[in-house]
Amino acid sequence: MSDQDASPVPSLRWVELPEGPVVVLLDQTRLPREEVEFFCTDVPALVDAIRALRVRGAPLLGVAGGYGVALAAARGFDVEESARQLAAARPTAVNLAWGVQRVLACHRRILDAGGTPEAAARAALGEARAVHREDAEAAERLAESGADLLRELVPGGGLRILTHCNTGRLVSGGEGTALAVVWRLHRAGEVRTLWVDETRPLFQGSRLTAYEAAREGVPYSVLPDNAAGSLFAAGEVDAVLTGADRIAADGSVANKIGTYPLAVLARYHHVPFVVVAPTSTVDLATDTGSLIEVEQRSGHEVTEPVPGTPVAPLGARAYNPAFDVTPPELVTAIVTEAGVVSPVTGDDLADLCSPPGRTSRLGNGMMNS
Numbered sequence: 001m002s003d004q005d006a007s008p009v010p011s012l013r014w015v016e017l018p019e020g021p022v023v024v025l026l027d028q029t030r031l032p033r034e035e036v037e038f039f040c041t042d043v044p045a046l047v048d049a050i051r052a053l054r055v056r057g058a059p060l061l062g063v064a065g066g067y068g069v070a071l072a073a074a075r076g077f078d079v080e081e082s083a084r085q086l087a088a089a090r091p092t093a094v095n096l097a098w099g100v101q102r103v104l105a106c107h108r109r110i111l112d113a114g115g116t117p118e119a120a121a122r123a124a125l126g127e128a129r130a131v132h133r134e135d136a137e138a139a140e141r142l143a144e145s146g147a148d149l150l151r152e153l154v155p156g157g158g159l160r161i162l163t164h165c166n167t168g169r170l171v172s173g174g175e176g177t178a179l180a181v182v183w184r185l186h187r188a189g190e191v192r193t194l195w196v197d198e199t200r201p202l203f204q205g206s207r208l209t210a211y212e213a214a215r216e217g218v219p220y221s222v223l224p225d226n227a228a229g230s231l232f233a234a235g236e237v238d239a240v241l242t243g244a245d246r247i248a249a250d251g252s253v254a255n256k257i258g259t260y261p262l263a264v265l266a267r268y269h270h271v272p273f274v275v276v277a278p279t280s281t282v283d284l285a286t287d288t289g290s291l292i293e294v295e296q297r298s299g300h301e302v303t304e305p306v307p308g309t310p311v312a313p314l315g316a317r318a319y320n321p322a323f324d325v326t327p328p329e330l331v332t333a334i335v336t337e338a339g340v341v342s343p344v345t346g347d348d349l350a351d352l353c354s355p356p357g358r359t360s361r362l363g364n365g366m367m368n369s
């Protein structure tokens, strides 16, 4: 890692170069060893980067998808076909298709109204920037609501929080989702330890969350995923905080593989299991968790997680779903920028899609949106 005191490299930015605009990504596959940016001058490069997890994490995928459409428009590529390819690059995180569709709809509106391709491209870029900005704003509200919720669920400070995968600045236009809550609590002196699941097979916990925690000065320890049970048994976990890739209408939560066992452990040990995600991750069109498409990835990620260093015999087959689905009855609360709901008590996520200003239905109405 380079200088930890320097400002973090933005996870994604739009840059106007003399030869045309580019989408610039902080290449997450190179972290934590080096902070290297990856330049996408066309949509196929961005699609490949999304598939390879150079850019990843549900909210940032929405932002990337939006800028991808803007890139296609600005560079004169086939916008409709580019949008189709971008939306299909990864299937589980609903934000990707959401961001693509939002910017595509804006582009179509201008053309349908008789606007020039140049005007449509400008509008698409404006909409992509709005997606980016709104994600940063949502992250602020997630941090605030999530921190308040944790204080209510686990009073007394000195929190020992277990998290899985990576949900910080790297996945957000702002400070993140679940980790944004941790950063907020840490600045208030309320975090004793952040337990960081290494998150196999690609180590997004030990590579990325630990990298971010070090930057933030949060006391953290990395643990093998299969050590979580003994940590709970030792009474060392006060709360589990994770992000989400898609939340079905019934409150089922698709998140990085290994999340569901944590929710089971949390229930057994009477520890709150809290999911933090923007409303762009809520998919009311998917009724239940069983309908969520779970991305299956190459077995090589399991048998050779570090290229060149096999950890299984040559030719070994592998089971490698990228996500699992936690049923609503195990989810203590879902924190969004629009409010907090408690699936475990049967709260209705559709309430979050009503106009702003509502009061959440968690507990005794203790969380206001």
Ligand SMILES: CSC[C@H]1O[C@H](OP(=O)(O)O)[C@H](O)[C@@H]1O
Residues within 6 Å of the ligand: 056, 057, 058, 059, 093, 164, 165, 166, 167, 168, 171, 177, 178, 204, 242, 243, 244, 245, 254, 255, 256, 257, 322
């Ligand atoms: C706040 S979303 C982060 C989310 O992204 C992960 O998936 P992936 O790394 O495969 O894009 C994971 O499920 C995290 O919770």
